[in-house]
Every structure is written in structure tokens, then in C-alpha cells.
Amino acid sequence: MHRTGELYGQFETLEQQKESAALGMWVFLSTEVLFFGGLFMTYTLNRHYYGVAFGVGSNTLDLKLGGANTVVLILSSLTMAMSVWASHVGKRKATTSFLIATLVLGTAFLGVKVIEYKQKFDHHLIPGYHFQIDYRAQHPAPNDDPKEIEAEKEELSKAFAKDPDLNAHAQLYFSLYFGMTGLHALHMIVGAGMLVWLIRQSLLGRFTPTYNTPVEMIGLYWHFVDIVWIYLFPLLYLIDRHR
Amino acid sequence: MSEHIVPPKVYVGIFLSLMVLTAATVAAAYVNLGAFNIVIALAIASLKATLVVLYFMHARYSPKRTHMVIIAAVFWLAIMLALTLSDYVTRDRDVAANTPMSQMLGS
Amino acid sequence: MHTPTSTRAATGAVYKMPQEHYLNSTYGIRSWLLTTDHKRIALLYLLSVTFFFFVGGMFATIIRIHLMTPQGFLVTPETYNKLFTMHGVAMIFFFLIPSIPAVLGNFALPLMIGAKDLAFPKINLLSWYLYILGGCFVLYSFSTGGLDTGWTFYTPLSSVYSNSAVTPAVLGIFINGFSSILTGLNFVVTVHTMRAPGMTWFRLPLFVWAQYATSIIFILGTPVIAITLLLVGLERMFHLGFFNPALGGDPILFQHLFWFYSHPAVYIMILPAMGVISEIIPTFARKPIFGYSFIAGSSIAIAVIGFFVWAHHMFLTGESVYAALAFSFLSYLVAIPSAVKVFNWTSTLYQGSISWDTPMLYGLGFIGLFLIGGLTGLFLACLGLDIHIHDTYFVVAHFHYIMVGGAVMGYLGGIHFWWPKISGRLYPEYLARVSAIILFTGFNLTFFPQFILGYLGMPRRYHSYPPEFQVLNVMSTAGASILALGYLLPMMYLVWSLKYGTVAGPNPWPATGLEWKTDSPPPTENFLVTPEVTWEPYDFETRPDLELDHIVAGKLPAPAHGDD
Numbered sequence: 081m082h083r084t085g086e087l088y089g090q091f092e093t094l095e096q097q098k099e100s101a102a103l104g105m106w107v108f109l110s111t112e113v114l115f116f117g118g119l120f121m122t123y124t125l126n127r128h129y130y131g132v133a134f135g136v137g138s139n140t141l142d143l144k145l146g147g148a149n150t151v152v153l154i155l156s157s158l159t160m161a162m163s164v165w166a167s168h169v170g171k172r173k174a175t176t177s178f179l180i181a182t183l184v185l186g187t188a189f190l191g192v193k194v195i196e197y198k199q200k201f202d203h204h205l206i207p208g209y210h211f212q213i214d215y216r217a218q219h220p221a222p223n224d225d226p227k228e229i230e231a232e233k234e235e236l237s238k239a240f241a242k243d244p245d246l247n248a249h250a251q252l253y254f255s256l257y258f259g260m261t262g263l264h265a266l267h268m269i270v271g272a273g274m275l276v277w278l279i280r281q282s283l284l285g286r287f288t289p290t291y292n293t294p295v296e297m298i299g300l301y302w303h304f305v306d307i308v309w310i311y312l313f314p315l316l317y318l319i320d321r322h323r
Numbered sequence: 324m325s326e327h328i329v330p331p332k333v334y335v336g337i338f339l340s341l342m343v344l345t346a347a348t349v350a351a352a353y354v355n356l357g358a359f360n361i362v363i364a365l366a367i368a369s370l371k372a373t374l375v376v377l378y379f380m381h382a383r384y385s386p387k388r389t390h391m392v393i394i395a396a397v398f399w400l401a402i403m404l405a406l407t408l409s410d411y412v413t414r415d416r417d418v419a420a421n422t423p424m425s426q427m428l429g430s
Numbered sequence: 431m432h433t434p435t436s437t438r439a440a441t442g443a444v445y446k447m448p449q450e451h452y453l454n455s456t457y458g459i460r461s462w463l464l465t466t467d468h469k470r471i472a473l474l475y476l477l478s479v480t481f482f483f484f485v486g487g488m489f490a491t492i493i494r495i496h497l498m499t500p501q502g503f504l505v506t507p508e509t510y511n512k513l514f515t516m517h518g519v520a521m522i523f524f525f526l527i528p529s530i531p532a533v534l535g536n537f538a539l540p541l542m543i544g545a546k547d548l549a550f551p552k553i554n555l556l557s558w559y560l561y562i563l564g565g566c567f568v569l570y571s572f573s574t575g576g577l578d579t580g581w582t583f584y585t586p587l588s589s590v591y592s593n594s595a596v597t598p599a600v601l602g603i604f605i606n607g608f609s610s611i612l613t614g615l616n617f618v619v620t621v622h623t624m625r626a627p628g629m630t631w632f633r634l635p636l637f638v639w640a641q642y643a644t645s646i647i648f649i650l651g652t653p654v655i656a657i658t659l660l661l662v663g664l665e666r667m668f669h670l671g672f673f674n675p676a677l678g679g680d681p682i683l684f685q686h687l688f689w690f691y692s693h694p695a696v697y698i699m700i701l702p703a704m705g706v707i708s709e710i711i712p713t714f715a716r717k718p719i720f721g722y723s724f725i726a727g728s729s730i731a732i733a734v735i736g737f738f739v740w741a742h743h744m745f746l747t748g749e750s751v752y753a754a755l756a757f758s759f760l761s762y763l764v765a766i767p768s769a770v771k772v773f774n775w776t777s778t779l780y781q782g783s784i785s786w787d788t789p790m791l792y793g794l795g796f797i798g799l800f801l802i803g804g805l806t807g808l809f810l811a812c813l814g815l816d817i818h819i820h821d822t823y824f825v826v827a828h829f830h831y832i833m834v835g836g837a838v839m840g841y842l843g844g845i846h847f848w849w850p851k852i853s854g855r856l857y858p859e860y861l862a863r864v865s866a867i868i869l870f871t872g873f874n875l876t877f878f879p880q881f882i883l884g885y886l887g888m889p890r891r892y893h894s895y896p897p898e899f900q901v902l903n904v905m906s907t908a909g910a911s912i913l914a915l916g917y918l919l920p921m922m923y924l925v926w927s928l929k930y931g932t933v934a935g936p937n938p939w940p941a942t943g944l945e946w947k948t949d950s951p952p953p954t955e956n957f958l959v960t961p962e963v964t965w966e967p968y969d970f971e972t973r974p975d976l977e978l979d980h981i982v983a984g985k986l987p988a989p990a991h992g993d994d
Binding site: 099102103106107109110113114117118120121124125128143147150151154155157158160161162165168169296299300303304306307310311313314315318321322 | 328329330331334335337338341342345348349352353354355356360364365367368371372375376378379380381385386388389392393395396397399400403404407408411
């Protein structure tokens with residue numbers, strides 16, 4: 081087995097190894113663009129047909145949590161970029177600290193997603209047998225704001241008038257919501273796992289100004305996952321806020 | 324990857340720009356611009372993505388072949404979206420979209 | 431058989447097997463299952479794809495026997511649906527798509543560019559394991575209820591109503607997709623960063639250009655079918671509604687997403703074969719290839735334009751007429767680069783010094799059969815015609831001409847061409863030529879009648895047919911039995927040659943690629959000294975190392991033969 085930092089046998093120079101790693105990661109990310117792309121295509125078509133239902137579905141999402149998550153994830157991209165910089169200039173402790181910060185922020189993002197998913201579960205918004213778009217309006221919880229419930233009831237009655245099959249179409253929205261954010265979260269979990277490995281390597285002093293390829297490469301992956309969220313946020317959370 | 328080292332203040336600057344753009348996209352969502360809402364939302368998201376790609380991902384300082392990979396990925400995604408939509412937007416869609424499902428099944 | 435000699439008739443030189451090479455450098459099952467040597471991984475793939483070729487072939491055999499009578503005497507209609515589905519899935523995803531890239535590409539590409547291995551050898555091994563894992567899921571699906579949706583998995587049959595084992599099958603194909611993606615990734619990076627000094631882009635062999643173009647398709651197309659089949663699986667498991675009209679979904683969306691990959695997939699299947707032909711023709715016509723840069727460029731053009739034409743599979747399923755017009759026009763465009771290649775190969779043959787060796791027979795067969803298959807594709811791309819011949823045996827004949835007459839012949843031609851390099855031995859030439867002719871004959875007898883059947887109106891994927899079609903169907907089945915012989919013979923004599931074949935030496939043909947400058951079989955690290963390239967590709971005239979000074983009366987040396 082090779083320890084990180086050594087020249088692998090198939091390469092002639094460390095430069096060639098680094099070039100290959102970088103190109104390999106960029107090519108891999110381009111496959112991810114097309115992978116998520118199929119979901120974006122499905123989203124585009126369904127939103128085009130079922131705009132009303134998509135608006136209703138989007139408004140059930142908690143914008144405060146979604147917005148906070150967006151800030152957290154972009155901040156984690158900053159800390160990731162900073163850890164790459166730190167490894168480039170030989171600041172070992174800073175590299176590790178920034179990596180840990182990235183991991184913490186990423187975990188916070190995932191934690192918020194768990195809270196959001198739980199909310200959907202409570203409001204019968206998980207696609208399946210129990211899906212009911214107006215469950216919360218019909219059965220508000222004791223601590224729900226009555227004005228909010230009233231507004232939601234009004235929104236729903238207008239929506240049902242425009243689209244009698246609102247429930248089925250809203251279910252499509254939520255299938256896409258869970259599908260897209262779920263796939264994104266899965267990528268974040270993989271990213272978090274790689275960060276744990278990076279932190280360990282960094283603590284063992286493996287990264288130097290001449291060799292920090294894993295930090296850069298995993299950084300590229302992390303930024304890509306951030307970019308996916310940058311698109312998911314307006315497409316899922318901001319469809320119909322001006323209603 | 325080049326050896327060009329980006330100073331931290333550039334990163335912080337990009338981060339702050341991204342924050343401003345995030346606020347902008349939320350604010351724009353509260354204004355009713357009809358069909359233009361989605362255009363603004365996608366434009367701001369694309370601007371944010373471009374900043375991340377150019378600076379956080381160092382694409383600005385990367386060799387040409389990296390640019391080719393990025394452009395290819397975006398171009399191919401665009402083909403998939405555009406050519407598929409070319410089918411849907413050139414159809415007469417009123418029938419299916421306005422038929423309640425109770426009528427579609429069993430007819 | 432007599433004990434093998436190590437004489438090479440063409441030059442009278444005596445060759446011995448190298449003492450240490452990639453096959454004997456390490457022993458034991460672990461050294462094979464944990465190898466990162468691209469040559470060993472190529473052989474692992476060779477065994478696996480051959481296995482799936484048998485699986486798919488078994489289904490085809492049952493189908494052809496069943497179709498001997500109009501009423502269908504052998505299997506029930508439901509079983510028939512499963513047979514053609516499983517035949518398609520096994521052949522397309524587990525034989526045709528990996529065959530040339532994962533076997534010949536893996537083996538030859540690093541050698542051809544002067545590298546020690548691919549850029550990511552461990553990922554190469556991972557690709558093989560993903561292929562095996564995907565294959566296991568699909569075999570599980572085949573043996574627990576089968577699959578009756580057609581290899582095209584159209585919804586809502588596949589996502590809602592089918593009672594067959596769809597979920598494990600789509601999972602298997604999903605996993606196999608990542609095997610392809612990683613292979614494509616590996617090839618692209620390798621060609622960019624691992625070329626030997628002096629090996630510029632326009633000195634690359636055309637096989638490498640073809641693999642590069644194929645890899646673009648692997649990388650950009652496969653993820654889309656991965657997500658699409660994943661959605662089908664999720665829809666089946668959790669009753670989501672993306673593709674189910676009863677829940678507001680759209681089956682045509684599935685078809686768009688499916689064909690966005692699956693049409694470029696057919697170029698994945700043919701481009702590598704074209705690359706093989708581009709190696710074989712100049713070697714056995716003893717002439718530099720005509721129009722090198724046009725062939726290289728046309729490979730890239732096919733890969734790119736091939737992504738713009740997918741909805742020609744959907745002319746009759748409800749897409750808009752205007753989109754159909756656009757896709758029909760684009761489909762005619764994509765034929766142009768293929769035609770460029772055929773013209774250039776033919777021009778290479780013109781005034782060449784042609785030897786009728788087995789690889790050349792496969793190469794010539796390829797050109798003729800690909801021509802027919804490709805031209806009939808234009809018939810299908812014509813909207814007015816397609817209304818009548820869509821979903822008939824005309825389509826079946828068209829794609830079998832390309833995939834079997836084209837891709838499989840290219841694959842077999844490549845196996846024969848590189849066999850001396852892979853095994854260090856020559857196969858028996860006379861028997862090999864006879865096999866090639868048997869294969870060509872059997873192929874045409876099997877599939878040409880199907881053009882006529884389709885034109886006359888026999889639908890595809892039907893277990894029974896009107897009695898007036900029986901004669902042609904019986905002819906097709908008879909041809910299939912001859913075709914099967916054409917496949918079995920090479921398997922037998924190639925295995926025989928491993929022990930008893932004449933020792934080949936480094937360059938038996940002789941050919942001009944870098945891979946022929948190292949031993950046969952090569953050492954594990956491919957080249958003892960990193961080669962430096964100073965010559966143009968296919969340069970038969972000025973290469974002193976090709977022993978061309980043995981030219982007598984203007985004739986170049988004949989290729990070495992395994993029977994001599």
C-alpha cells in the first residue's frame with residue numbers, strides 16, 4: 081500500500097500524478113452534473129405542468145431553516161477553501177482547524193435537514209399512502225400560529241380550485257424534494273466521511289506545500305456539493321413566496 | 324491545478340458576495356414578477372455557482388483542459404434540458420394538463 | 431498436434447516466450463483478484479464478458495428456436511417477453527458496452543501510448559468489481575422471475591405494472607453504469623496525462639482516439655441512465671409518480687431520459703470497433719491510413735452529434751412533430767462522420783498490399799456489414815418510412831447488423847489482432863479464416879431475412895406471427911446455428927493456442943503501434959525503458975525497426991501465421 085505523498089508506480093513524476101488527480105476529479109464532477117441533471121430535468125417538466133402544486137408544496141418548507149442551511153453550506157465552502165490555502169502555505173494546525181470547521185458546518189447542515197424531514201413526516205408530507213397536502217391545515221398542532229393556518233387554508237382552497245388533483249401533483253413535488261435533497265444529503269454524508277479521513281491525515285502531518293492533493297481534490301468535491309445546493313435552494317424553497 | 328495561491332481575502336470577498344446574492348435571491352422571491360421570477364432565481368444561482376467554480380474551485384487558475392471539462396458538463400446538461408423541452412413546448416398540451424385524472428383513467 | 435516450434439515463417443527468425451511477463455510474474459488467485467495491472471484486469475473482463483455473451487446467446491437460441499413455427503410452440507407469450515428482454519439486457523449492458531473498451535482498451539491503451547498503466551489502476555479494478563456486482567444483481571433478477579419489460583424498461587410497465595424482477599435488474603444496471611463511468615474517466619485522464627514523450631495527440635493511434643471519444647460518451651451519458659433507472663426503482667418501491675400517468679407522471683419523460691443515454695450508448699458500442707478496424711486495415715494493407723485526422727475528428731464528431739439525436743427512437747410514441755423533424759434531420763447528420771470513416775478505410779485499401787489474414791477478414795466484413803446496418807439506419811430516420819417500419823423486424827435487423835455485424839466482428843477482429851500480444855502465441859491461421867467466413871455467412875443468413883420480414887410487416891417482440899412469414903423465420907434460425915458455430919470455433923482454437931500455438935515474437939504482423947515494440951506477452955511494467963516517439967502513426971515506409979529491409983521485389987513481408 082502507498083502512503084499518501086509518495087509517487088505511485090504508474091506515474092513518472094509527482095507533477096504528472098497531481099495533474100491526473102485533478103483532471104480525474106473534474107471529470108468525475110462532470111458525471112455528477114449529469115447525474116443530478118436527470119433530476120433537474122424531471123423537476124423542470126413537472127414544475128411546468130403543475131406550477132400551482134409546486135408553489136403550495138414549496139410554501140410548506142421552512143424558509144428560515146433553508147436559508148440558514150444555505151449560509152452554513154456556503155460558509156463551509158469558505159472554510160474548505162481556507163484549509164486548501166493553509167495546506168499550500170504550510171500552516172498545519174490551520175489546515176486541520178479549517179477542515180474540522182468544514183466538517184462541523186456540514187454536520188450542522190445535515191442536522192437541520194433531519195429537523196426539516198421530521199417536520200414533513202409530522203405534517204403527512206412524505207410521498208406515499210399517508211400523503212395529504214392539507215393535513216396540517218385540517219389538523220393544526222396546538223402551538224401553530226392560527227393566522228398562519230388561516231393563510232394556509234386560504235392558499236389551499238384557491239389551489240384546489242385551480243387544480244383538482246392538487247394532492248397527487250403536490251406529491252410529485254415532494255417526491256422531487258426528497259429525491260433531490262436526499263441525493264444531495266447522501267453526497268454530503270460521503271463528503272463528511274472523506275473530511276474525517278482528511279482530518280486524520282492532517283493530524284498525522286501528511287500535508288505539505290508540495291503535497292496537498294487530497295485536500296484540494298476533496299475540496300473540489302465539497303464545492304460541487306455546495307453548488308448543487310445553490311440551485312436546489314431557490315428551486316425548492318422560493319417558488320411562490322410572493323403569494 | 325496550478326501553483327497559484329489565492330490569498331484568503333479573495334476567499335472572504337467571494338464569501339461575502341455569495342451572502343449578498345443569497346439575500347438578493349430571497350428578496351426577489353417576495354416580489355411578484357410573474358414568469359420573470361424563475362429567470363432571476365436561476366440567474367442569481369448561476370452567478371453564485373460561477374463564483375464558486377472560478378475562485379473556490381480555482382478554475383480561474385486551472386489549465387485549459389479543466390475549462391473544457393466544465394464547459395462540456397454544462398453544455399451537455401443544456402442539451403438534455405433544451406432538446407427534451409423542445410418536444411414539450413412544441414406540443415399541444417392543453418388536453419392532458421386540463422383533464423382531471425378521474426376522467427383520464429378508464430376512458 | 432505436434433509440439434510448438436518457435437519459428438516465424440515470415441522472417442525466418444526464431445522466437446521464444448519471454449522468461450518473465452505479466453502472466454507469470456506473480457501466482458495465485460489473490461494476485462489476479464487484487465491485481466492493478468491493466469493487462470490482467472483486461473483478462474478478467476474477457477472472461478466475464480464472454481460469460482455474459484453466453485447468457486445472452488442462450489436466450490437468443492431459445493428465441494430463434496421458438497420462432498420456427500408461427501404459433502410459437504416452445505414457450506408461453508409471457509416467457510417470450512422475458513426472453514427477449516433478458517437477451518437485450520445481457521448483451522447490451524454486460525457484453526457489448528464493456529467488450530472492446532474494457533477488454534481491448536484496458537489491455538492495449540496504455541501500451542499504445544507508452545505508459546506503464548492507466549492513470550488510476552485501483553479504480554480500474556474497482557470498475558471490474560462493480561461490473562461483477564451489477565452482473566450478480568441482474569443474474570439474480572433473471573433467475574427469480576425474470577424481466578419482461580424489454581431492455582428499454584418503458585414505463586409504467588416497468589415502474590408499476592410488471593410482475594417480473596425489475597428492481598434488482600435496474601439496480602444491477604445502475605451499478606454496472608458506474609463501472610463504465612470509471613473506465614471512461616480512467617481512459618480520458620490517461621490519454622491526457624500519461625502519453626510517452628513525443629506521443630503528441632496527432633501521433634496517437636486511431637484506436638486511442640476512438641477510445642477517447644467513447645469515454646466522453648461514458649462520462650456524460652451514463653449518469654443520466656443511472657439516475658433514470660434509479661427513479662424507476664424508487665417509483666416501483668415507493669409508488670412515486672414521476673412516470674405513472676395515473677399519478678400525474680409522464681412516461682414520455684422516461685423515454686427522453688432513457689434514450690438520452692441509450693442512443694449514445696450505441697455509439698459506445700460501435701466507436702471502439704471502428705477504432706479496431708482503423709488499426710487492422712493499414713496493418714494488413716501495408717499502407718498508412720488515408721485521412722488520419724479526418725478519422726480522428728469523425729470519432730469525436732460521432733460522440734458529440736450522437737447526443738443530439740435520441741428522440742428518433744420516439745417518433746411514434748407521442749413526441750411533437752416539430753421535435754421529430756429536428757431529430758430526424760440531426761440523425762441524418764450523424765451518419766456523415768461514419769461515412770467519412772468508411773470512405774477513408776476503403777481509400778486505404780486502394781492500392782494497398784492486402785493480405786487476407788483473419789483480422790483483415792473481420793475488418794472487411796465489418797465495413798460491408800456496417801455499411802448495410804448504417805444505411806438502414808437512415809431508412810429508419812426518415813419520418814415517413816419509420817411510421818411503417820418502426821417496431822418491426824426491420825429495426826431488429828438494422829441494429830443487429832451494426833451491433834453484431836459491426837461491433838462483434840470488430841471485437842473478434844481486435845481479439846485476433848492483439849492475441850499475439852496478449853498471449854504470446856499465434857492462433858491457427860487457416861482455421862481462423864474458415865471461422866471468420868462461417869461467422870460472416872451465418873450472420874447474413876440470420877439477419878438479412880429479418881430486413882424482409884420487417885418490410886413485410888412482421889412486428890418485433892411478438893411471440894407468434896402470421897404463417898406466411900415462416901420460411902424467412904426458419905431461414906433466420908438456420909443461419910443462427912451457423913453463426914453460433916462461428917462464435918464457438920474461435921473460443922476453442924484461441925484457448926488451444928495458449929498451449930500449442932506458435933510463439934509470436936514482439937511484432938508478428940508487423941504493425942506500427944508502440945505496443946508492438948515490447949515483448950509478447952509484455953512485462954508487467956509494459957516497457958523496460960520509457961519509449962520516446964519520433965515517428966508518425968502508420969508509417970510503414972520509414973520505420974527501420976519494422977524489418978522492412980526484408981522487402982523483396984517491392985513486396986512487404988507477409989504476416990506471421992500460426993500454422994507454419
